[in-house]
Amino acid sequence: AVPVHEDYFAEKTAFSFHLAERKGLLELRNLSAKLYPPGVDPESLETNVSPVFGGDFYDKDWRALALGKIDKNRKGRLQLTVQSGEQPVADAVITLRQKTIPLPIGVETSAALLNPDILARRELADLRRRIAPFKDLLPEYKKLTLQNPFFSFLSFYDGFHWRDHETWGKQIDVKLLDEARSASKDVRGHALFAPAFMFAPPKCRSLNRDKLWDALMQHVENLSKRHAGKIKSWEVLHAAIEYNEIYNFVGIDSIPEVFRVARKSAPETSLLISDLNSLGEISDIPMTDLIELLEWLKTEGIKLDGLVLGVNLRRLDVAPQSMEKRLDRLAAKVGLPIHIRNLAVNDEDPEVQADMIRDYMLLFFSRREVASISLGELWEAAVLNRNMAFYDKNLQPKKAMQIVQRLVTEDWISNLEVKTDETGQAEITPFLGKHDLEVTDGKNTWKQEVILENSDLAVRMLIDLSKK
Template identity: 25%
Template sequence: MLALLVALDSHAAERQQPVELIADGDFHATLLSPWRYRRVSSNFGDRSDSPTGSSLLLRSAPAPDDPTWAWGIRQLLQGSIEEKDVIVFRAWMRSQDRVRVLVVMEDSKEPYRKELRRLLRLSPEWKEYTLVLKASRAFAKGDAQLNIQLGLDRGTAEIATVRLENYSRDPHPVPRENVDPFGGEANPGDWRPAALSRIERIRKGELNVRVLDRRGKPVPGASVELKQLRHRFHFGTAVVARRLLGSDPDSVRYRAEIERLFNTIVFENEMKWERASPAQLAEVQQAVAWARKRGFDIRGHTLVWGDYAHSPGVRGLSKEQGRQRVEQRVQGAVAAMKGQVYIWDVVNEAVGSTELWEDLGWSLFPETFRIARRADPAAQLCYNEANLANQSLGERPLAVATERVRALIASGAPLDVIGDQAHMSLPLTPIRSVLSIWDGLASFQRPLEVTEFDVAVEDDLLHASYVRDFLTAAFSHPALQGFTLWGFWEGQHWLATKGGAMFRRDWSKRPAQDAYEQLVLGAWWSREHRSTAADGVARMRVFYGTHELVVVHGRARERRVVTLEPGKDGTFEFRL
């Protein structure tokens, strides 16, 4: 028995004790509190039904245009964090008004990059909410802050305790979250039958192969084999130019997977204004040549991102000089790639990045589209926005983006496509809501594209399930013309530490990658073998795109590559 007690005591000693990163998590400090309050009214007191016997009552009354961070409480972190440390947020909270709380861990100074950003809808009953993240970078003491934001709803929230703990790397046992991945919203699957039916209706067409002999008479019984080579729909990924040009084993595998899985690419960063050095652009041109030789369509990303951080040389200029510099950027970038990209993201994130438009005039916003159109009349022009289908930050970004689109159209700007970045994060938007959001955007009578999709979820099964459903919904929506991943491999992914990639670092597949292939290269990939009927025609219904046809009758054999497009004749004649 003594030996067993010693073993148990030793095991307990091995358990890592977390380091607390914030102070006064019970809100008992009356003087020199480390918490900073922003606009909320507060009241701390004893409450017998609280888990700790007391709680902090916070009241918020945001206006519709208030940002979420304008209301709430925050505190600088009291300890340091190393890259890959496991950080755990715990808080006992409730709200009789069921208000939404946005929990954020971020830089304490501009640009306020987010490490954690989770929306919680509080219930009237006390609940301990637990969130877990793995730090993607290191922070010194005071370089990060915890921000509990209450700017989404009017009402009250009660907080009994808050803890933010650093468990270092590889804690044992591993802390687990207890938060519904859909934030308490229902995510029924009743949308799926209609979506599958739409895919059959809108993504396929009738393809007929008529086989005649040399005298022009029908040939019955001829063998017709069809193999799909390419989708008409844009299935794409963000790429890095050096990987397309590199000779190391990872770059070789990277290129092979891109050729196998996608028909469209977009350069993640290299075409952005702030990255556009002569050396960088030369590398991009080499990568573009590689891609075009292999038949890839190319998205241009991005011409203008409306803040100074992404607009080199504009800060400090007069209004007239600033506008000229923006115009030169748009004209020069589009002209340099004329005929090589099928679409440009002309303006990126005009909801949250507005410095340029506010300082140089909002009339410049639609004018950038006109400049781009003049520079390349054939390229489609897209307004690319964040947090449309992703409702984890609430409804305001979608509402503002909708007004931006309405203003562009009213101004007569040549807006061709609306881009939904679709960086999806917890809590996940129910698929039925995603479809409804796209319906609303489609009412502007413009095609839509999912331009930067990923799902920041480390749980493999949840990640795979949501990727499968989201991709199915996108392919089923009649307004969608493309679906682009914002990277696919953990070795080259901006959310590698947050579960955003499809392949792991060692190139093993996460379940979501299997789901992608089962759909795009499986269920949605046409393979047919028919024989011609008495009239010499083999009839089949296949996905729009490019197909290889092989017709055989006796010793005669002919191979041809054909393209099936909506609204065009799908009959192809062979003479043997």
């Protein structure tokens, strides 16, 4: 704040802003000026400012571009020729009903809350106290996550880390994975190695280098083998940019070695590397570090099956436009399938939270390399920051969840009906996925499942109604 004169004159008054880091574009909306007496502490003043780096949450032009990319990257072409014998059938009615969503949607959920008996453990005392007033809702929580057909996969943010698994996770993990399989849910394991001592058993702090190395590799081998065939993919390494205690102690070679051990122990399992929040950091440095790590692992002969990017935004510092540029960098440098993990936005205003979730979902869905999205912990009673939850304490959906449901079950689903032209031909551009196709001329009907997998290649079908 600087002293200014109290009189303001038209065409003689201006605001000046000085950007510290580099030249750029500063956009201001709803600008107003208020007068306060001399000596007022600027920190005590209320503000409606929500500064965002690298974009604008109110950019309708960007949103239109994202929708255009969705049409390009998430839709296929189905070209049909309908005839009866050798004769084309005009005005045949073609109905297409989508059976699968074009992008797998999952959820990060609590292994402990899905197995309430384990909450009696001392290590889970904080979680037990937090959900105590709502413990009668735990069966509903299970229905909402583990048994909810909306989600095609699960990832457990507790119970499978080294420390959790040693102390209590191994008591419930087999049962939990069996339940997930019974519910037709894939599971992504989180995580074999997070290189901070807080994720390792307490005894690890007193081990020397060689013994800690051996303990780490044994843990990776045991857990990979224990759940081979039940866990579809593992986040082998998690948050190596943010945490480095263990690999600094035992040696950087431990990073490629955990991948080798996991590959040998569970050869049919997809092996992923998981990043905490490089995509959402205000600085580009973590993303640069992540790219360097990925390139180094490639030189070490490590084959990765995908990259998991955390997007748990406690602050709305980075707009979708800036994230899009970072995804462009990753696509150019790395070229791996990307899985968005733990998506959540912190805002006190449910409308703002919903709008932000919508725009981030649009961004990720518009990207061809994004292979899945998992939402963060759903339940307000289970999270430390209630503003980031998708369901309130009574397990009622917030507006952000309603937005997600609408996108996935309405906006991104194709239920189409068209007719053939006079030559018996029709072209449809539905979303990718599995569809039920029905063609009828009023007398004869053809039914078939159709799978569209590639937005660049058209699926051509010749349908002879005289044969059905």
